[in-house]
Amino acid sequence: MPPNESANLQRQFDVLLDHLPAGVVVHGPDGRILSANRRAKVLLGHSVEELIGAESSQVVWSLVRADNTVMPEPEYPVNQVLSTGDPVSDLVVGVPATPPGPVRWLICNAYPERGRDGRIERVVVCFTDCTKLKLAEHRAQQSEERLRLVLRGSTDASWDYDLRNGEVHYSERWWEMLGYRVGDLPIDAHTWQKVLHPDDFRRVTGFLHDLLGGTTDSYSVEFRMVHRDGHAVPILSRGFILRDEDGLPLRISGTNTDLTERKQVEQRIHELAYFDHLTGLPNRRFLAEELDKVLARSERSGQFGAVLFLDLDNFKLLNDTMGHDIGDLLLRQVALRLKLALRHSDQLARLGGDEFVVVFEDLGTTLEDAIAEANHVVDKILEVLDQPYHLDGRLFVSTTSIGVTLFEGMGADVDTLLKQADLAMYRAKADGRHIARFFDPGMQAAANRQSALETGLRDGLARHEFVLYCQPQFDTHGRLVGAEVLVRWRRDSGVLVAPGDFIGLAESSGLILPLGRQVLEESCRALARWAGDRALGKLKLAVNVSVQQLRDPEFPDEVARILARSGAPAGQLFLELTESIFADDKQDLAERMHLLCGQGLRFSLDDFGTGYSSLAYLKQFPLTALKIDRSFVHDVHVDPSAGPIVKAIIALAQQLKLEIVAEGVEHEAQRTFLARNGCSALQGYLLGAPMPIAEFESLYSATGIGHA
Ligand code: C2E
Ligand code: CA
Ligand code: CA
Numbered sequence: 001m002p003p004n005e006s007a008n009l010q011r012q013f014d015v016l017l018d019h020l021p022a023g024v025v026v027h028g029p030d031g032r033i034l035s036a037n038r039r040a041k042v043l044l045g046h047s048v049e050e051l052i053g054a055e056s057s058q059v060v061w062s063l064v065r066a067d068n069t070v071m072p073e074p075e076y077p078v079n080q081v082l083s084t085g086d087p088v089s090d091l092v093v094g095v096p097a098t099p100p101g102p103v104r105w106l107i108c109n110a111y112p113e114r115g116r117d118g119r120i121e122r123v124v125v126c127f128t129d130c131t132k133l134k135l136a137e138h139r140a141q142q143s144e145e146r147l148r149l150v151l152r153g154s155t156d157a158s159w160d161y162d163l164r165n166g167e168v169h170y171s172e173r174w175w176e177m178l179g180y181r182v183g184d185l186p187i188d189a190h191t192w193q194k195v196l197h198p199d200d201f202r203r204v205t206g207f208l209h210d211l212l213g214g215t216t217d218s219y220s221v222e223f224r225m226v227h228r229d230g231h232a233v234p235i236l237s238r239g240f241i242l243r244d245e246d247g248l249p250l251r252i253s254g255t256n257t258d259l260t261e262r263k264q265v266e267q268r269i270h271e272l273a274y275f276d277h278l279t280g281l282p283n284r285r286f287l288a289e290e291l292d293k294v295l296a297r298s299e300r301s302g303q304f305g306a307v308l309f310l311d312l313d314n315f316k317l318l319n320d321t322m323g324h325d326i327g328d329l330l331l332r333q334v335a336l337r338l339k340l341a342l343r344h345s346d347q348l349a350r351l352g353g354d355e356f357v358v359v360f361e362d363l364g365t366t367l368e369d370a371i372a373e374a375n376h377v378v379d380k381i382l383e384v385l386d387q388p389y390h391l392d393g394r395l396f397v398s399t400t401s402i403g404v405t406l407f408e409g410m411g412a413d414v415d416t417l418l419k420q421a422d423l424a425m426y427r428a429k430a431d432g433r434h435i436a437r438f439f440d441p442g443m444q445a446a447a448n449r450q451s452a453l454e455t456g457l458r459d460g461l462a463r464h465e466f467v468l469y470c471q472p473q474f475d476t477h478g479r480l481v482g483a484e485v486l487v488r489w490r491r492d493s494g495v496l497v498a499p500g501d502f503i504g505l506a507e508s509s510g511l512i513l514p515l516g517r518q519v520l521e522e523s524c525r526a527l528a529r530w531a532g533d534r535a536l537g538k539l540k541l542a543v544n545v546s547v548q549q550l551r552d553p554e555f556p557d558e559v560a561r562i563l564a565r566s567g568a569p570a571g572q573l574f575l576e577l578t579e580s581i582f583a584d585d586k587q588d589l590a591e592r593m594h595l596l597c598g599q600g601l602r603f604s605l606d607d608f609g610t611g612y613s614s615l616a617y618l619k620q621f622p623l624t625a626l627k628i629d630r631s632f633v634h635d636v637h638v639d640p641s642a643g644p645i646v647k648a649i650i651a652l653a654q655q656l657k658l659e660i661v662a663e664g665v666e667h668e669a670q671r672t673f674l675a676r677n678g679c680s681a682l683q684g685y686l687l688g689a690p691m692p693i694a695e696f697e698s699l700y701s702a703t704g705i706g707h708a
Contacts, residue, residue: 023106027078027123031055034122043129044095044107064094065105066134077110077372081123086110092130105134108492133245140242156255161189163249177235177258197224197232211247217241222259230305234259250580276350278328279335287349287357291414294347294361299409301362304370307420308378309403310385311337313433315354318396329391330398341384354563356420363406364508370406371438371447372508375454378402379434401428402436406443443623453507456491457502461514468522470696472688473540473661476675480700482540484576484683485517486690507548516549524566526693527573535702542574542604547581547589556595563599570600574625578606583616590621597622604661609649618656625680626653630664634683637669648676 014037014552017024018194023040027033036044036051044051044059051059056076063071073079077088088110106127108194113122157174161167175182178195194202200223211219218240224232236698239254250630271277274286283288300431319327330353338348338356347359358381359397363373382400389396392454404423405417412420420439427437438444459464467490472484505513523543530536549555563570575596581589593603604619604625609632628649635642653660662674665684674682691699 018277021128023125023127025051025078025125026559027056027082027125028122029082030124031082031123033059043104043127045097047692052248060095062096064091064096065116066094067459068094077108077125078123081110081112085112087118088384092134093127098209100269102131104129105131116682122225136245143240156257157257158253159192160251160253162251168531174256177256178225178233184228192225197226200224208337211241213235214501215244215247223567225256234263245482259631270655276352279332279350281335281339281356282349282500284349284351286357286415287347287351288414288418290347291359291417293360295410295414297361297405298407302408303336303361304363304365304367304373304406304408305361306363306370306374306377306404306406307417307421308360308374308381308436309418309425310356310358310381311401311403311425312354312385313399313401313429316400318398321654322391326391330389332387333389333391337384337387341380341602357421367392367406367443368446368450368504369508372450372505374404374406374438375436375447375451376509378404382434382436401417401433403428403439404436404443405439450505453502453505454511457489457506457509457511457515460489460491461511461518463492464518466490466518466525467471468517468519468693469690470526470693471683471690472700473542473681473683474681475681478548480535480539481681482542482574483532483696484690485519485526485544485693487519487544503546507546510548512548513552516546517562519543520545520559521562521566522693524562524568524573527568528566530697530701531567531569533701533703535700536697539571540572540574542576544606545575545577547577547584549594550577550581550589553592553655556592556599559596559601560599563601571602573601575601576604576606576627579608579610586617586620593622604659609645620657623658625659627663628679630684633662633664633670633674637667643673646674647677654678 014035017037018039019564020037020039023043025033025036025040025044033051033056036048041047041051045058056199057073063076065071065075072092074083077091077093082085082086088108090410091108091110092104095106096103107130108125108127110123112120113124115121136463141675155173158171159174159179160169162172166189168187168191170182170187170191172182175184179270185194189350193201193205204223206223207219216390218238218573220236220238222234224237225235225548229232234697236257236259238257239252242253243249250406259608271352275281276283284355294305312330315327315330318330331350334356335348335350338358342348342358345361349357351357358377360374360377363370381402385398385400389398403421405420405424407417424437424439425689427439428435431437438447447530467488467697469486469488469612470483471486472480473484475481487503489499489502491497501511506515520543523541529542530539541543552558562568563573567577597603605621605623606627607629608626610629626649628646632642632646632649636646650660660678663683665674665682665686666669667686670684671682671686
């Protein structure tokens with residue numbers, strides 16, 4: 001090769017060398033440096049002038065071995081090659097920085113270049129920076145060391161899983177924690193899964209999956225494992241993952257701590273913090289948190305709720321005269337009675353002393369309903385707490401005063417409500433004790449009226465103050481085809497009360513059951529009485545029945561008894577139900593209705609279109625007739641949209657093969673419209689107002705039984 005060309009090639013080669021990411025240093029046979037590339041200068045921290053002609057020991061003041069000890073000069077890579085003639089590979093060497101700083105770690109390879117005669121002419125040393133790798137390794141070693149230190153003498157269990165070779169290790173304590181001896185189960189990477197609590201399986205395996213794929217190196221997770229004897233052991237598992245440079249996991253190690261004791265302590269702390277130790281009832285703090293949730297639920301449902309503040313009337317006296325132990329006994333019994341008297345969903349708490357709080361939900365969406373319901377629970381609570389107590393062999397009577405406040409939604413906060421109920425309770429004490437008072441004076445007045453009315457209802461039932469009115473029903477040709485029984489309350493003052501003013505209260509107080517029974521008994525007697533009459537003998541008689549009556553499992557038997565006793569023809573009896581049945585457990589009610597149909601009577605659906613109407617529901621119940629609500633009838637001749645609605649209802653009823661009765665017919669125009677569109681029967685002031693049953697009989701009977 002011509003000298004020119006050779007020099008050219010050498011230059012190109014030097015340029016190439018200079019761009020190499022590895023340091024390259026070429027030594028002569030005497031160990032002195034002949035040339036060095038750019039990376040070598042950077043890594044060794046010297047200029048060309050300093051390097052060329054120097055010996056290794058002059059360039060670096062002392063090399064360090066991988067274990068941080070000083071390397072003697074004969075061990076320097078170039079010297080090793082010169083003395084042994086063999087290459088040196090992958091030797092880790094530390095180069096102290098100039099000026100002094102952290103050691104830079106290099107991986108070195110060195111090899112000899114020999115002449116034709118076999119003598120070493122040059123030694124080439126290549127090296128790359130591995131400082132980062134070395135540091136990572138160091139840190140990993142330290143963590144392992146620390147873990148080992150921590151585990152020595154600890155009650156924690158440890159485990160280790162080497163993902164590279166699949167080796168698994170569970171410490172003796174690991175097995176012992178779960179009631180096993182080492183190796184009682186096959187030891188592999190899945191052993192822990194076999195003792196993982198089934199309910200935590202998905203969560204933990206998911207967590208582990210995320211952890212292995214993620215970038216965090218340490219973790220801490222709680223789960224349960226199953227002890228050999230079957231009980232769950234709460235575990236805190238902590239550990240770390242070793243990863244390679246690309247982040248792939250190499251190894252996972254960790255410790256498991258048995259949390260059983262800690263959990264028990266936590267539970268105890270929770271009990272102390274949230275429960276009253278004497279009665280075991282929730283305390284004020286717990287109540288406040290629960291009440292918060294109750295208010296949020298009320299906000300969503302639009303239902304009223306009530307907070308009752310209870311205070312025993314003579315507790316202090318009992319405590320002072322009979323001692324605290326007896327006082328405690330009473331408090332415990334009061335707590336127990338309350339617990340038994342309340343529903344599971346009601347909240348009960350003891351605030352301290354002889355003060356208890358009860359929170360009720362779902363008292364209805366109107367204030368009237370809520371007041372009636374609240375009155376009820378108050379009566380029930382007063383009654384159960386009034387019963388004599390057996391205290392250490394002695395009988396003791398205790399009465400209670402109750403403050404009530406109602407809430408709807410989140411208008412008032414927890415503190416405000418408790419304060420209101422507390423104030424109301426003081427009112428009750430001031431008004432003579434052993435009673436309940438509402439916080440709101442308006443509510444109090446309403447509550448007073450309602451409880452007076454309820455007492456009146458009860459007395460009225462006993463004194464047979466409820467009388468039946470009858471309203472006639474006609475077909476479209478004007479022939480009398482039936483009648484509806486409508487109850488009135490003739491109070492001893494002579495006032496006639498309309499059902500709208502007492503049916504609601506009768507329902508919420510449960511009095512609807514005896515009232516409904518009276519109405520049905522009397523209606524059946526009328527049907528039996530009419531049997532021989534040419535005009536009345538074929539009439540269908542409709543009796544309104546509250547859904548509460550239908551809910552009563554005794555109802556079918558009761559109806560059967562009434563029919564049998566009166567001798568009424570069941571086939572002429574219609575029970576009118578409102579759409580509120582659709583809000584109930586449909587299956588149950590439908591079955592009960594079928595049972596009743598078996599006795600021959602039939603059902604019609606009252607006030608159709610005002611409630612929960614769903615066409616799908618109609619088919620689920622055994623119905624014979626549909627009554628179009630009077631609000632629709634009222635509008636047929638005034639509101640252009642009412643006509644089509646009524647037509648649609650009629651078409652629907654016809655499709656379902658139901659009879660259609662229109663109620664509230666007051667005008668000729670309504671009658672014409674309804675008759676033309678296929679109504680089966682009409683009822684309303686136009687054709688006949690409700691009248692006392694005797695009047696009805698004398699007006700319509702062919703034989704004049706009404707005068708009998
Ligand atoms: P309802 O079953 O819809 O009864 C029809 C109501 O409409 C009756 O009111 C009746 O007097 C009234 N009415 C009749 N014709 C017309 C009319 O042309 N125009 C207008 N505007 N109204 C008319 P009442 O007697 O006051 O009864 C009210 C509700 O009380 C009844 O509504 C029914 O839901 C309930 N009710 C009545 N008696 C009983 C009963 O014995 N048991 C039960 N559970 N509820 C009853
Ligand atoms: Ca009715
Ligand atoms: Ca009706």
